[in-house]
Amino acid sequence: MNRLTRITAILIQLQSKKIVTAKEIAERFEVSLRTVYRDIKTLQNAGVPIGSENGVGYFIVEGDRLPPISLTEEEANSLIISEVFIKKQGDRSLSKNFNSLLIKIKATLKKFQKENIELLSKRTFSFNKGEIIESNWLSDIQKAISSKTQLEITYKSRYKEELTNRQIEPQAVYFTNNVWIVIAFCHLRDDMREFRLDRIIYLNTTLEPFEKLSYFNLQEYFEIF
Template identity: 45%
Template sequence: MDYSETNRLSRLTAILIQLQTKRIVTASELAAKFNVSKRTIYRDIKALEQSGVPVFAEEGKGYTLMEGYKIPPVMFTEKQANALILAEQLVLNSKDASFVKDYLEAMDKIKSVLKYTTKERANILLDRTRYDQNINRERNSNNLSDLQNALTNYNLVRIEYINKENTTSTRVIEPFAILNSENWYLVAWCRLRNEFRFFRPDRIQKMEILTEKFEPHKMTLQEYFDKYH
């Protein structure tokens, strides 16, 4: 098998991963990512369709995989597995317990699909890698996982919140973005103040994810920063 064919097979696999990762992927995105022409991407998509992968084109939007279609587990190289082990140490530095729990559970699933030799080496690295600040790390919140869910599903959230002046108030908020700078911060539209506000998850005393939905905010995070900062 010559280099060009090997390269194409690698690209087809990578396109499959992109399709599994995102609901909609455009030909322009894929062409830019793999440094090929859109015509090449069209040929690649056709090759995937001919091999039985249920790829659908949504007119004016891009490509999507059939709902429920599962791709066999991705095989990680040893270097990729090692990168995930190091990332795990950084996640352990998080002050939110729910985020740490969800990540570690995801890592267990990832480790389960590693080849035996890669798994053994990854465990050696795990045993011999420590980020000093993770020793006896205290968690000061347990809300991040539920807030992430509310953000992606457009659920309103009712919170009892203590601000930096130690004043408690009840708010109904529309989660928009999650940021980290030493502490976690939630950017949300506050219906009480009628504007975007920053909230620290560790200052949320009580939280209820409501079944009521809100209208998604039609802007990217960068557009938010450009407009409000």
């Protein structure tokens, strides 16, 4: 992420809640506190009225916020429910993208809506006794499905723990038993295969279009397999 993009994102984050700490910003963008201070100073020099309180954090002075959007209470509440479940599903790329979206939405909410959402986020829980199985490839796979682009992956087998390199054409993804799975045509096996995302060690997006499958129906697939 270049500096201009980061500074713009910091401004949106400041719009999303009443107080944002330098530590929160640093952790989100994986930069040092010194970099955060420099970026905040840049925004202030550009005329953005950012206030600060020692030991508390930064805030946008009232009157310079984005115009609020109109969300019903039920719509705002559904954001929190979605946030809870997405945090529990295990894929870091999806969690990161949803968190970025949530920050942008919060930035345009009215003050009382932000306060209500912050309260609900502290009072909404999901008790999942199963292990959260982490992965980090869902966003890349979704892009490949929509663009019909082949992927190169290194995959670890379930039983022998062997690594194999595969060229796949991803067709669909589903979530079951705390695991994300991609259904894909595998060039190595010359057949449809399912791959657990947590067992993908490496993934590369190619520029090669699908070669084998021009049609795929998820319902028909589940009926057959």
